[in-house]
Amino acid sequence: MAHTLVYANNTTEASQESAALALEVAQLQERYTNVVKTIRETKNVWLYAYANYDAYQKLTRQLSQIESSIKQLKKERRSKKRDEEMVALEKKAQIVQSQLSLIPDVGERPFDALLALEELPKAPTVTNPIAIFTGLSFIKTLSQFKSAYLDKIGQLQKVITLINQEHDLLEELVYAGQEQYQERYAEAQLRLESFKSTLAILNSTALVYGKRIDDLLFKTEYQIQDQGKNLLQLAIIIGVLFAIAFAIKVIIRRYIKDHERFYMANKIVNFGNFIIIALVLTVRFIDNIEYFATVLGFASAGIAIAMRDWFMSILGWILIVMGGSIHVGDRVKFQKDGMEYVGDVLDISLFRITLMEDVTYTTYTTNRRAGRIIFVPNNYIFTSMIANYSHNSLKTVWDGIDITITFDSNHKKAAYLAKEIARKFSKGYTDITRKQLNKLRDKYSLKNTNVEPRVFTMVEPNGMRISTWYLTNAFATLTLRSSISAEIVDAFNKESDIHIAYPTQTVTTLHTTPHTSIPMAPMPTL
Structure with missing residues (x-):
């Protein structure tokens, strides 16, 4: 009786353990299914690359087995059965080959394309303020390269976490006696090792790649800071020049009461200030000033011929300003190609004189119209007649x-x-x-x-x-x-x-014999 009771207890404990084990296996299977589903739904370049590589390897092995079977059948004696098997294998080989053609070339290792480093762009040389924008664009590009590389590492770490979970669950299932998961466990172990080795390579490469990017960033940022200082200094110099020009204008305004003369003096100060600023910019931002002067000397001859009228207008402007023959507000007459224009000088710019045509005796006798704005190139003073009605x-x-x-x-x-x-x-x-x-x-x-x-x-x-x-x-x-x-x-x-x-005319009339008119005969009555 005692032996029967012990046996019954052992049977009950075994049943309970078996039920607990079955429950544990079911829970493991459910968790494994969820992890596999998560891996499949995860959009990750590493998983995509490995899936292509794994599919390519499996299809390659399958094609190799088919080709081996075909070779083996060719050695056998020809028969109807053998021919049918040959046709079936050849069709199968064609299907496998078409499937292989749909998979991109993955190379000998699954992650060769992802591990390849993108070539960094050539660093610009920031030697002037305008190049600062190029330098900032280059910094942004390098930051994008670095961010993309770090994103690759982050995505790989996420994949390894998921595959590690899959591996651990398969290991527990195999340990729980679920032999059908043995092959999956082996594949997961190989996959995990492949991903971990890739992560190690990626981390070691990141140190070198990141250092190259950091060096380029440091160099470019230093050049930008240096040009920023130069730009600040230049802004201070230009500000001082404008302040000096303003002070000169104030002094001129105090001692020159005539409005027209003040206007012309103001134009001269502005032009001189512009020339000085242009020279400062040229000397500041041209690396080889001697080379620039040489090139400018050779180019000046061609430029002078091609832009003769412009240069003559500039020379005419200098002559007008320095000579004082014409001032803003003067009334002048220009003669050109038989036409006469009389008006008041509104402005004397670098290239032309602007006139406001008024109603004058010339308008009354010749043009018969007025109120037009006349633009006279400055070079006309060398070739045309100019009369100033209000000189000095x-x-x-x-x-x-x-x-x-x-x-x-x-x-x-x-x-x-x-x-x-x-x-x-x-x-x-x-x-x-x-x-x-x-x-x-x-x-x-x-x-x-x-x-x-x-x-x-x-x-x-x-x-x-x-x-x-x-x-x-x-x-x-x-x-x-x-x-x-x-x-x-x-x-x-x-x-x-x-x-x-x-003008008059004198008309002299001569006395003649009056002509006698002969009356006409009446018309007959009908």
Whole structure:
């Protein structure tokens, strides 16, 4: 009875252990299934590369076995069965070969392509501020290379963690007596060793690769910092130059009251400041200044020929600025190709003079239009006639009015009346001109400084011409001309012995015998 009870207890314990083991195996299988599912769903370049390599190796072994079987069958005596087996094997070999063609070339090892290091770009030489942008772009590129390499290592470590879990679960299943997992366990062990060895290679390579990237980054960052310092120094120099130019402008403004002269002086200061800044930039950022000067010397001849008009305009600008023949605000006349343009100078730039065409006597007699903006290249001063109506301190010009009277008119009275009217209307401009000419004596040799109105009497084919000349505002000649003309005509018309001449014709008629007209016969009545 006692032996029966012990046996029963042992049977119960064995059943419980068997049930516990079965439960443990089921849990292991479930965990293994979940890990395998996770591995399959994980999108990882390392898993993809190894899967291609593993599939390629399996298909290669399968193809080798098929080819070996075909060779073996060829040695056997020919029969219907043998031929059928040969055809089946050949078709199978073709299928395997087509499957191999779909797999990319993986090489002898599964991770040769992933372990290959990307060639680093050539480091730029940052020698000027503009190259800073190139250096920053290069730093960004290197950072991307480094980040990509570290990402490879991180992805491989994740894969090893998953495969290690798979390996441990398979090991426990095999230890639990699940022999059907023995082959998978062996494959997982080989796969784990392959991935671990790859990680070791990747880590050792990362040290060298990372050091190369760090060296390039350090060198480029140092060059950028150096150019940043140069750029800061340059900004300080340019700021000082602008401050000096501003101070000069303030001084000029204090001592030069004339607006036009201040404008021209301001332009000269700006141009000089621009030239100095350009020279500073050239000397600062050209490595071989002697080489640059040599190249510029050889190129200047060709440039001078190709850009002759530009250089002549620049030379004309220098002549205008230094000579002082034309200033902003002056009234000038340009003659070119038979056309005349009279206007006020709005601006004198490096290449051209800008005029605002006004209503003048030239407009009245020749152009019949005004208000246009005229652009005159500076090189015209070497080839064309230029007249300045308001040069230096002069603001007045001589203007003349011609009126013809008949030969039987009292020409002496007409000349007297015209002169008195001109003196009356131009007195203010006469006084102004007298003062202006006195100022010009120190600069020019003036022979005739008579500023009083002048009247000349000339014999013309159709009468006596009374030519009256007087000083008027250079910017408003038509206004005074109109007033004086009307006043002279009125004064002449009041005098009985002064007759204004104009083109006339004398018609002489001859007395002839009147012609007698003959009446026409009446028309017959129908």
